[in-house]
Amino acid sequence: MKKIVICAGLILANNFTAQEFSTLMKTGQNDDDSSLNINPPSPESYYRTQFGNLQFNEFKGNPNVSIPIHTISSNKLKHPISLTYSKAGVKVNDTPNTVGMNWVLEAGGVINRTIYDKKDEMAGYRLLLDVNDLTQLSSPQEELTLVNYTRGNVAHYDHQPDIFNFSFPGYSGSFYLDHNFKPVLLTQDNNLKIETVGIFKETYTFIITTFDGTKYTFGGTGATEKTTVRANAFLNGVTSFFLTKIENTAGHKIEFSYTQVSPNVTLLGLNESASLASSLYDQGMPAEGTSSFPPSTSYSQSIKKLNINDPKILTQITTDTEKVLINYATVPSETFQKVGNITIASHNINNRKIVFEYIHNSATDPQKKRFFLEKVKEYTLKNGQENFVQEHQFEYNNPLALPDRLSFSMDYLGYSNGKSNPNTLLPNLNLFGADYTLFNQNTDYYADRRPDFNFTKNGTLASVIYPTKGKTVFEYEPVPARSLKPVEGEKQQVIGNTQALWADDSLIDYDLVNSHLPLSGESSGSLQASEVEGNSIQIELKLHSNVQTNFADKGKAQFDIIDTATGQVVYTKPIFLSKTIYYIGESDNFTVQPNKTYQLKYRILNNICRECSGTAVIKYPKKGEWNIVQNGNIRLKKQYDVSENGPVNIKRIYYTDYRNINNIAALDFQYIPNFKSFRFDQKIYAPYTPPSQNPTSGSPLVGSISETILNSEPQVTMVNKSILNNDGEINDYNYNIYDPVYPVVSISYGGDMFENGGEEKKFTTSNIQNSYTFRPPTDDGLFSNSGSTLSNIIGSTQNTMLWDVPVGNLNGNLISQKVFGNRNGQLYLKKSTQNDYRPDQVNLISSVAGMTVFPLAFVPSGSNAGTYINNMYISGYMLPSYSVFLDKSISKEYMEDVPANVTDDSGYKKMVTTTHYNYDNVEKQLSKTTAVLPDGRTEETGYKYAHDKGNQKLINASMIGIPLETEVKKDSKTISKTETRYDNPLNLLPSSVLSYDIQTPTASSTEVTYDKYDEKGNIQQYTSRSGVSTTIIWGYNKTQPIAR
Secondary structure, eight states: OOOOEEOTTOOOOOBOSSSOGGGGSOTTOOSOTTSOOEEOOOHHHHHHHHHHTOOOHHHHTOOOEEEEEEEEEETTEEEEEEEEEOOOOOOTTOOOBTTBTTEEEESSOEEEEEEESSOGGGOSEEOOBOHHHHHHHTSGGGHHHHHHHHTSSGGGEEOSOOEEEEEETTEEEEEEEOTTSOEEESBOOSSEEEEEOSSHHHHOEEEEEETTSOEEEEESTTSEEEEESSSOGGGOEEEEEEEEEEEOTTOOEEEEEEEEOOOEEEEEEEEEEEEEEEEEEESSOGGGOSTTSOOOOOOEEEEEEEEESSOEEEEEEEOSSEEEEEEESSOTTOSSOOEEEEEEEETTEEEEEEEEEEEEOSOOSGGGOOEEEEEEEEEEEETTEEEEEEEEEEEESSGGGSOOTTOSOBOTTSOBOOOOOOSOOOBOGGGGTOOOHHHHHOTTTSBOOOOOHHHHTTTOEEEEEOTTSOEEEEEEEOOEEEEEEEEEEEEEEEEESSOOSOOOTTTOOHHHHHTTOSOOSEEEEEEEGGGBSSSEEEEEEEEEESOOSOOSOOEEEEEEEEETTTOOEEEEEEEEEOTTOSEEEEEEEEEOOTTOEEEEEEEEEEEEESSEEEEEEEEEEEEEEEEEEEOSOOEEEEEEEEETTEEEEEEEEESSOGGGTTOGGGSOBOOOOOOEEEEEEEEEEOOOOOTTSOOOOSOOEEEEEEEEEEESSOSOOEEEEEEEOTTSOEEEEEEETTBOOOSEEEEEESSTTOBTBEEEEEEOOOOOOSEEEEEOOOOTTOOOSOTTHHHHHHHHHHHHTOOBOOOGGGSSOEEEEEEEEEETTEEEEEEEEEEEEEEEEEEEEEEEEEEEOSOOSSOOTTOOTTTOOTTEEEEEEEEEEEEEEEEEEEEEEEEEEEETTOSOOTTSOEEEEEEEEEOOSTTOOOOEEEEEOTTSOEEEEEEEOHHHHTOHHHHHTTOOSSOOEEEEEETTEEEEEEEEEOOOTTOSSOOEEEEEOSSSTTOEEEEEEEEEEOTTSOEEEEEETTSOEEEOEEETTTTEEEEO
């Protein structure tokens, strides 16, 4: 059974992954410096970098569709343009991208940032502390420094670095800027470097250089976008930096141009809050009334909105021979821009056109418009004529059934739930199992935020129809869960001598009595403790007589529980009908003991039963049996292709390991969203005196309020779960309810039952906490009569200050894979792979920030009002950077049938290959692989790069990821060794390829010499080992070889 620990009292949903975009913004943003600031980029800019992190659709439970549009090239420099779809559901307040809901036109690249606290470049002092700094802050000697950071001149400090995310074809990741505004990668994959250009706050330009020397330029004039959520200029800034140029080492370029459209405001949703419950405390006498208490929280609402000051749209991509024009079907003033078509030109002649068609909702309000990509049509262009070539079509599940954006008809995650909620999102908590009188009295006011998958799935991609008319179909499912309570079991006994006359279950279980006719004076049954989940059972006894006139002793019965092992009566309950009544019912509880078997006996006593009947119903939670309920959310269930012969290539996805596919007990328990937060306030007042009297002298008194606040958004979004790793150890990981991950996935091929075999995959997860309690408040000066007040407000404040920055390269790496075959309905292991990764922490910065959790009524004796921080929650922040290396891989191919559910395969015949990976160079590139083969022989491949070879020219050009030397050994004996040289000082192109003699490793011979290149880097002449020279002639503006 999985362990689930929920972080209590979480106030905000700011988990920066592919969750609903609006949760990036804090509730009630204002310009008060005491209010936390988060300023995100525009929705599409943000979504594009999140897509770049979705490398594994099984791990995320998402479909992953890519439609190639074009590859623009400048000689050997190429850049793909495509449509991508990789998000399972559509939420009510999701905004359309430029090619519709959930689709992204991958035509360029972007770096975006989320501003935390102050924007980095305008902060007076940025708190980027190391471990020693943090240790010193914990000491009494540095108390005043901590006060200064958290309470003193807080407006001077930037307490959190801004987080930048980047995405362009083949690369994605995150970074922050250090004290010197040098980028520091959080996801250090050792495949690129990032630099700012000039003074960051003046240029707003980055260059990313990949390890083959290709440079990508982002931002600068005309290629940035600024968003604001507050009027304070220090809290807003440039949040998107768009790709403007790609250039390789041969000087080939691809350039991107943008057009600025009208500034707009994007509405992202509504936040509401109101008082749910409060506890008042008064130091004075009860007669002093309520004027002593601080006021309770009144209903409030705030609109989450994002101002995009200078929105940019990509309109042109050019090389020396090609041009791609992106034309929009919307006017510049539209809130949501929409691509109409793309034209592709070669040598200034338009030759292709891609046209986009959409399904639109009926909304006229610009904020409520929503559109879905329906068709992508391709035409050739010749002599001004458009000639149809082919089209892709896309079908969705009831896209027009989605309520308008900003509707109140949504579940707790933001998906449509089909409920006709009133004009509020404040939830009726009783619908989630609570029991508040408030909601019973106001059932028509509060919202039903429960999920309903029949509506959750609306708007999801249902199928892709290809130009061949074949199609791929997608089916979805909600995340299932176990009900919080097990299935209820019943044991029943019926006794008496007459059929009951009244069909009223409140008086007698009429149907139960009828089903046991004819009746007898005694009934018995048995119950084993092993049948019960827990140890408590409920006993409900009823006794009824048809005789309504007064008779003494209408009925008398007794219920006994007997330990069958000892014969001892361990529980007895008599029940008696007096002469004035004709019905009696009683209930009680009994605790069963482990490993016991009990006899349950219900009987008439002394034959006293005047036209009577009685029932005993024993209810208990059934061991290991739960109802399956919806936990909200949506994920891919099945994907298959449809051909003329019906469904093929069926993939049924189960989000668990193979052994637990049908094990309900392996499911998580139902998740109950927590909409509650807490506040505390207190104030001084003079002792009460009647209006006719003067106030009496004496010490001031304190009145306080401890209040529970009902919020319209879940206050707990992070769940800690655990999973067994490959070594059988338990690993904890973070699960975000807005962005779920699935560390274990099984895939059935051919149908639901692994008809054609299948796979089981396990992925890496992380449990990094970016925020934690550095120093909690004390209860000094807190006047309350509730012992939970301080812990409640600490929980809410702690989670208000929550910071969650996922480290992408720690999640979603494949750690094991099993491949199954099916023979005669039995599943067998065919292959298995196990990967071990080594996460290396390469950097760590920290910070602190404080928030007052309750006001002081009095400054405690001996304390200074200006430096007192014991009424503050002080959060510590940490931001680690990681490199993740594949350390070892073990692959097995089985030579005999191994049952699929086997956990120990040591007794089966198999061929095992173990491969070790080394990264022993300054740039952490793969330096050596060593494979131990099934027959015990070893095979080793070594690589050397620019730093290893001392090639400063390539180092200066950042061409540090290109292997210059490769050596292969078997059983420590070299069998081949080659080297590529870059000796020509005039270019960064290969000059020759050498091979080394196996017998004499220092002796080399030239395999090929690259004699001549043109100005575009095209090889014009090369000479082979035999001395024969070959000349290549290039045409079409030197883009294609035409003769040799």
